[in-house]
Amino acid sequence: MTRTVGIIGIGHVGVTTAYTMVTKGLADRLILIDKQADRAAAEALDLADAQAGLPTFTQLIVNDYAALADAEVVIFAAGDISQVAAGGDRNGEIASTKLAIDEVAPQLAQSGFAGVLIDISNPCDVAVNYWQQLLGWKRQRILGTGTGLDTYRMRRAVAEKLGVNLADVRGYNLGEHGASQFTAWSTVYINSTAITAYGALDYAALAEASRQGGWQIFKTKHYTNYGIATIACEMAAAVISDARRVFPCACWDETAGISIGHPAMLGRAGVLSNPELALTAAEKTQYQHSAATIKANLATMQALP
Structure with missing residues (x-):
C-alpha cells in the first residue's frame, strides 16, 4: 500500500509538518497544496534536496487536488496566524480560517478524497465543527489536533x-x-x-x-x-x-x-x-x-x- 498524505496550507506549520513527514519517512507520496503555488513548489524543491541525505524516499506532488483521491490523510494547516489576538486568543482567526475553509472545501470534496481530515488551523475545535457541517461526511473522518x-x-x-x-x-x-x-x-x-x-x-x-x-x-x-x-x-x-x-x-x-x-x-x-x-x-x-x-x-x- 502506498502511504499518501496531503497538506493544505504550506506556511510555518504546514511546511514543518511536511518536513517531519519526509525526514521520518511517514509517507510515500506527499501532496503539498497552497494558494501561493510558487511557494508550495519552492518548499517541495527544498524538501527534494534534503532527500539526498535520507534513508527513505517520498514522492512530492505540488498543487494537485486530484491526487488527494488516493490519500489516507489530509492535514489542513491554512490560516492567518497574524490574526491571533493579544494574550493568545486563537478565536481572532475565526474569519480568516472560515475564508480558507470555504475556499478549500469544494475542491477537497470534488477531489474524491475518502480518507481522514485532520485540522490544525485555529480555532481548532470551531474549525472541526465547521468542516463537519460543511462537508457532511461521517464525523469520525474529521478531527483536529485539539488539546x-x-x-x-x-x-x-x-x-x-x-x-x-x-x-x-x-x-x-x-x-x-x-x-x-x-x-x-x-x-x-x-x-x-x-x-x-x-x-x-x-x-x-x-x-x-x-x-x-x-x-x-x-x-x-x-x-x-x-x-x-x-x-x-x-x-x-x-x-x-x-x-x-x-x-x-x-x-x-x-x-x-x-x-x-x-x-x-x-x-x-x-x-x-x-x-x-x-x-x-x-x-x-x-x-x-x-x-x-x-x-x-x-x-x-x-x-x-
Whole structure:
C-alpha cells in the first residue's frame, strides 16, 4: 500500500509538518497544496534536496487536488496566524480560517478524497465543527489536533516540576484548544502513581503553563510550529497504520453535542471510539463550560458571510 498524505496550507506549520513527514519517512507520496503555488513548489524543491541525505524516499506532488483521491490523510494547516489576538486568543482567526475553509472545501470534496481530515488551523475545535457541517461526511473522518499539543505542554510542565522524564507523565488536557481548556488532574499519573501522591503542588500554575505555553512562544517567534507539527504527524501516522492509538483531540462528543478535545482512539477510519474518563464533578463542569464556549464561537463563525 502506498502511504499518501496531503497538506493544505504550506506556511510555518504546514511546511514543518511536511518536513517531519519526509525526514521520518511517514509517507510515500506527499501532496503539498497552497494558494501561493510558487511557494508550495519552492518548499517541495527544498524538501527534494534534503532527500539526498535520507534513508527513505517520498514522492512530492505540488498543487494537485486530484491526487488527494488516493490519500489516507489530509492535514489542513491554512490560516492567518497574524490574526491571533493579544494574550493568545486563537478565536481572532475565526474569519480568516472560515475564508480558507470555504475556499478549500469544494475542491477537497470534488477531489474524491475518502480518507481522514485532520485540522490544525485555529480555532481548532470551531474549525472541526465547521468542516463537519460543511462537508457532511461521517464525523469520525474529521478531527483536529485539539488539546493534543496542550497535553504535551502539561506533561512537560509536570515533568520539569517533579524532575521526572516527560515520557512517564500521562494524562489529558481537555476541552477547547484555547482559554477554556483545563487539565483533568484526575487523569494525570507518573507511571502508575497518581500525581496527588506527590504532595502539595500548585496545580493552577501547572495548568496555566500548559494553557499559555503557545503564547509564550508566539510572543517572540510570532508563530509556533514544532510541537503542533509533531502531534499532527503522530495522529496521521496512527490513521495510516491503523494503530488504534489514543490521543486527546478535537472530535465529536455525542453527549456534549459538539466536537471538543477529549480522548479518541484513532485508526484507519479516523475516530474509532472515545474511551470514557471518570472525571470529577468539578472537571465535568469545566468540560461543559468549554463545550458551551466552542458552541458560541462556532455560532460566530457561522454568522460570517
